[in-house]
Amino acid sequence: MNALSGMELTMATSLLPLFGSEGASAEAHFLPAILLGFAFGFVLERSGFGNARILAAQFYLYNMRVFKVMFTAIVTAAVGVALAVSAGLLDFSSLYVPETFLWPHLVGGMLLGIGFIISGYCPGTSIVAAASGKLDGALTVLGVVIGSVVYSELFPWFSDFASSGSLGVFTLPDWLGIGPPVMATAVAVMAAAMFIGAEKVERIFAPRADKVKERSLHKGTLGLVAGLAGAGVAATVVFLAMPAPAEPPAAATGATTISAVEAGRLLVEEPRSLLVVDLRPAPACSEGKDRLPQAVCMADVATELAALPEGRTLLAYGSFDIAADSLPVELAAFPGRVAVLSGGVHAWTHLILAASPAPDLAAGLSDNEKALLPALHSYFTGTAVAVQPAAPRPTIKREIKKKGGGCS
Amino acid sequence: MNVENPTSESVDGVLGRLWNPYVGGFALGLVLLAAFLVLGHGIGASGAAARLGTGAVSLVAPEHVAANPVMGEHVRDGANPLTDWLVFMVVGIFLGGALASMLAGRQKAGVTRGPRISVPLRLALAGSGGILMGFAARLARGCTSGQALSGGALLSVGSWVFMLSVFAGGYALAWFLRRQWR
Numbered sequence: 001m002n003a004l005s006g007m008e009l010t011m012a013t014s015l016l017p018l019f020g021s022e023g024a025s026a027e028a029h030f031l032p033a034i035l036l037g038f039a040f041g042f043v044l045e046r047s048g049f050g051n052a053r054i055l056a057a058q059f060y061l062y063n064m065r066v067f068k069v070m071f072t073a074i075v076t077a078a079v080g081v082a083l084a085v086s087a088g089l090l091d092f093s094s095l096y097v098p099e100t101f102l103w104p105h106l107v108g109g110m111l112l113g114i115g116f117i118i119s120g121y122c123p124g125t126s127i128v129a130a131a132s133g134k135l136d137g138a139l140t141v142l143g144v145v146i147g148s149v150v151y152s153e154l155f156p157w158f159s160d161f162a163s164s165g166s167l168g169v170f171t172l173p174d175w176l177g178i179g180p181p182v183m184a185t186a187v188a189v190m191a192a193a194m195f196i197g198a199e200k201v202e203r204i205f206a207p208r209a210d211k212v213k214e215r216s217l218h219k220g221t222l223g224l225v226a227g228l229a230g231a232g233v234a235a236t237v238v239f240l241a242m243p244a245p246a247e248p249p250a251a252a253t254g255a256t257t258i259s260a261v262e263a264g265r266l267l268v269e270e271p272r273s274l275l276v277v278d279l280r281p282a283p284a285c286s287e288g289k290d291r292l293p294q295a296v297c298m299a300d301v302a303t304e305l306a307a308l309p310e311g312r313t314l315l316a317y318g319s320f321d322i323a324a325d326s327l328p329v330e331l332a333a334f335p336g337r338v339a340v341l342s343g344g345v346h347a348w349t350h351l352i353l354a355a356s357p358a359p360d361l362a363a364g365l366s367d368n369e370k371a372l373l374p375a376l377h378s379y380f381t382g383t384a385v386a387v388q389p390a391a392p393r394p395t396i397k398r399e400i401k402k403k404g405g406g407c408s
Numbered sequence: 409m410n411v412e413n414p415t416s417e418s419v420d421g422v423l424g425r426l427w428n429p430y431v432g433g434f435a436l437g438l439v440l441l442a443a444f445l446v447l448g449h450g451i452g453a454s455g456a457a458a459r460l461g462t463g464a465v466s467l468v469a470p471e472h473v474a475a476n477p478v479m480g481e482h483v484r485d486g487a488n489p490l491t492d493w494l495v496f497m498v499v500g501i502f503l504g505g506a507l508a509s510m511l512a513g514r515q516k517a518g519v520t521r522g523p524r525i526s527v528p529l530r531l532a533l534a535g536s537g538g539i540l541m542g543f544a545a546r547l548a549r550g551c552t553s554g555q556a557l558s559g560g561a562l563l564s565v566g567s568w569v570f571m572l573s574v575f576a577g578g579y580a581l582a583w584f585l586r587r588q589w590r
Contacts, residue, residue: 017444017445017448026491047436053522073437076433100569106569109572110576111541113573113575115541120533120589129505131515133518135518148461149458149462149542169564
């Protein structure tokens with residue numbers, strides 16, 4: 001049972017992202033990219049980010065729009081992602097998460113911050129400034145282009161540094177060992193506290209700079225921030241209520257042994273995600289005698305194994321029991337879950353196909369499995385079941401499909 | 409909710425009204441979320457600049473571009489460096505910024521500067537700051553959009569290191585550049 005639900009958890013697929021990196025052509029990204037860019041540029045401009053003086057004011061503390069806009073955006077998107085993942089709509093593992101390179105991120109960040117206060121823009125906002133007719137914005141855009149080329153030209157001299165401190169895809173939840181929705185909520189609560197602090201800082205520094213403090217955190221916006229934190233809490237509750245994430249397929253090295261009933265359930269429920277391999281000697285397999293449904297012979301499968309998509313389950317069987325650790329090398333290296341049919345063809349024919357299950361084999365089954373036997377028998381032999389004529393197919397309750405419990 | 413901010417006329421040299429920063433941030437977050445849900449990828453701005461640079465250099469020295477380890481990636485297998493969704497996104501950012509500023513009556517040719525700095529010096533600083541950022545964004549594999557905002561929302565450790573470093577770098581140099589802005 002555990003093995004089965006574990007497999008379902010890892011085989012689940014989510015609807016979103018719509019045009020993930022796999023499957024969609026590069027051209028499919030062009031139209032959404034231009035529309036999303038349009039919305040991004042529009043909102044940046046309306047937030048005042050096309051103006052270098054507003055942006056620079058962040059660093060003189062009399063107007064902290066940069067901080068407020070940025071962190072509200074981060075919290076909104078982080079909580080939104082957490083909600084979408086918790087609802088099973090979004091597959092987090094197919095999102096592009098920037099890899100962590102500690103030293104380049106540290107030094108690159110410092111240099112970019114220095115460039116920011118010199119030019120008054122960051123690369124994205126300089127585009128908006130240029131679009132608003134600002135010559136300084138256009139020159140910053142040109143500078144960013146030139147700077148990128150300078151980087152490429154100098155790259156051979158510091159290529160080692162550019163990839164130093166590599167931690168791969170490494171997130172704050174990974175680091176702190178907490179769930180992503182918990183982390184998103186923590187960021188939301190922290191940001192809310194810092195917004196109140198930012199308003200206080202502005203109140204102090206605006207008069208010193210002969211400015212009028214911009215009034216921005218009133219009832220309406222406080223409600224917005226509180227709503228974001230509340231949504232984060234909701235995502236956290238859903239996340240914590242979810243069953244513990246299944247073991248990732250990579251961790252499931254080595255084969256597990258499953259009963260004939262479980263094998264039958266998999267064949268009924270998830271036939272397309274199952275690769276069945278007959279390990280009996282060539283004549284017995286190729287003649288097709290007592291071969292399991294959709295099974296292929298070892299000779300036919302050996303060359304295709306490497307090309308199989310991940311997320312598949314490989315079910316191997318022989319005439320009788322096979323030791324899980326004595327599988328052929330090609331099968332043992334399969335990049336996914338490997339299961340071995342306990343009792344092999346013998347168990348299959350005498351439990352599932354036989355009119356009355358062999359008592360010695362049935363004795364090893366759980367009550368749930370025993371209850372499924374008549375339905376599986378009828379399904380795989382095509383005969384009506386005497387005891388349950390109304391149920392020609394096994395009715396198997398599906399587990400809720402959640403990918404990795406929202407984390408990856 | 410009152411989207412327009414009644415007191416934003418007091419903000420330096422801004423014509424017309426701005427959105428409340430928290431409302432603007434919320435809208436920005438929704439755009440970013442939409443990018444995650446549709447593209448599976450955040451927003452990016454500096455990646456397109458790098459491709460634009462590669463495109464410009466390859467007009468003059470295509471063999472040199474192909475031999476460069478960074479720019480060569482953009483033209484691998486004879487690819488056009490500009491045929492990339494990042495470039496389309498930046499075209500969108502420009503158009504969105506243009507429409508927003510036009511509708512707000514803020515689209516006006518000029519140079520944004522503080523009262524104590526000359527136009528030529530301001531332009532020189534704008535350009536040289538841009539060069540530094542272009543370099544920094546490649547080193548950090550993204551800028552404030554792609555790394556700090558997008559990576560930050562996905563809670564990547566490197567993105568948060570980057571974001572905090574950007575603020576640190578800005579604050580460290582702010583005092584020396586105060587004449588440009590105030």
